[in-house]
Amino acid sequence: MPELDLTVSSADLTRAVCDIPSVSDDETTLADAIFAAVSSLTHLEVVRDGDTIVARTQLGRAQRVVIAGHIDTVPVNANLPVREVVEDGETFLWGRGTVDMKAGVAVQLKLAAELTDPRVDITWMWYDHEEVAAELNGLTRLAANRPDLFAGDFAILGEPSNGQVEGGCNGNLRAIVRTHGVRSHSARAWIGDNAIHHAAPILQRLADHTPADVEVEGLVYREGLNAVRISGGIAGNVIPDLCEVEVNYRFAPSRTPDEAVGIVRDFFAGFEVEVVDLAGGARPGLDAPLAQEFVAAVGAEPRPKYGWTDVARFSALGVPAVNYGPGDPSLAHHDQERVPVAQIDAVERGLRAWLAVR
């Protein structure tokens, strides 16, 4: 079993964590290594649930912060092992997981080992299956098995945010918009009715749409409504009787999931709409006193998080939560995924500045 030395630098630990591949559904080797590394730390109580590891202090502090990160990645695409690259004088760690989100996990692991006497009690969570369906997510399982472990006054998710504090997140809806027709041989098209042609107004409405900017508790969330997939037709000589446009609506956290469904149904009025995925957003979470102290300590101007993240799970449980991690989220899942070493160090300093000083 590979061993993780939690005393090396966060950058070196990032490299070590990345070099243990842990594509979703194959996290056990890394979970074993994390479990072994944190089990030797006497200031932490460690719980394991499948490939999710929870380690927490029990210092009797007045407040508790949950700090979480997922340990799985999307599939490797010839971008492991990690290598160091220099671009325009800046040093990066390049490879799968460096951004999403093993640099964040590495910082958390290092601080979990180091911070034996933090200002608040801390519950560290490293979990599996974030990059796949929500029902497989380690937090879904943990919330069912051990809801008590989610107790806290504030939560920080290590999702990449370029070392900035990103509050809350947009909600996320996916729907299939369908057109129907009548199948026929394409040599006698007039016998049939072309479902693909009927999809023209669906695409035109999307092309003409200007997404809204919505201010929520001082942060401006940019929405988005897009076709993400389209399919129709079964053969080169058959008039198709079905066309399906999969659309993705990213909605501001001020809208409820039900409101988002209504907006999408109205937008595609006249067409069959089937909602296939729906997750509410999370309000910024920055009004919590701990959040304000955190923002002040790391010295960052909070921004909105556009992508849905597991902060919404904490928000739904009544725990205000923000995203804070190294890496550019637009490089997540990218074949050129890479994180600036300076950001790893900055996030480590930011978290320590807030957690260490009593």
Next chain:
Amino acid sequence: MPELDLTVSSADLTRAVCDIPSVSDDETTLADAIFAAVSSLTHLEVVRDGDTIVARTQLGRAQRVVIAGHIDTVPVNANLPVREVVEDGETFLWGRGTVDMKAGVAVQLKLAAELTDPRVDITWMWYDHEEVAAELNGLTRLAANRPDLFAGDFAILGEPSNGQVEGGCNGNLRAIVRTHGVRSHSARAWIGDNAIHHAAPILQRLADHTPADVEVEGLVYREGLNAVRISGGIAGNVIPDLCEVEVNYRFAPSRTPDEAVGIVRDFFAGFEVEVVDLAGGARPGLDAPLAQEFVAAVGAEPRPKYGWTDVARFSALGVPAVNYGPGDPSLAHHDQERVPVAQIDAVERGLRAWLAVR
């Protein structure tokens, strides 16, 4: 090996030929049976090329007619063995191949055996691999190996035409019309550029288009321009950078293939167009003296053939060709494929009336 008795009725022979399954690439059993049956006929010279059987009279007649039919079918879908069904008082043979085009083949086999002294020399061709890619077609191979066998003054293809004479055929073009964009995460759609949205005008132009009716040598060919497939997108959270619309243009035989390409490129001006399949049509072929005698003998009003058929191969070789066979072409490839017995008998009578009387 199943044996074919060429002295039974055309309907019974249809049943026997259908009950030897011969999905494209699996025609050998049926080809063997046909080869055995016609090899015993002393008035025919028989040539075999793969699973294509050619049988011809050598009577020194002034003219020669080629009569051809393909022996393969699309895949069986629980519609064999053939059974007899009665609908609204009409008797049908129901099952795969009855329409496309084993009833036509059965009539040809019966007449090949019977017509020992026809008014013209006849070259019968039963060939493989019509239902798949053109380069696999038995006629493609035969034209390379034995071009001399295609010599003739007129050709009749037994493709289903409801027992009518259908002259020539439309041409057939398939093209991919592409839009491009920039991939991004759908949570930050403004970084990307949605290729699916760009396809809106492609579908709108198709939806707005009215196909032309084109008169060629007295027959009116209906054209058609349709999307037959559309695809775009790779995941529910990715703004797609590519959308592909496959379009199918059925064009009148008065247009050359090059003209058809120009029409499609003009129609989709501003978009990338890649022609992936192109086959010229065939002029009606009804001006040939033999064609006029044939039409008069069968007593049918000629119609245009909308779907591309192998008549275009004969037309390209300078042999005027028409389609004439039992069965409704709109039931070809259908799970409810079925042919009226009366049409089988009528086509047999029609061909005999013309070929037998000197």
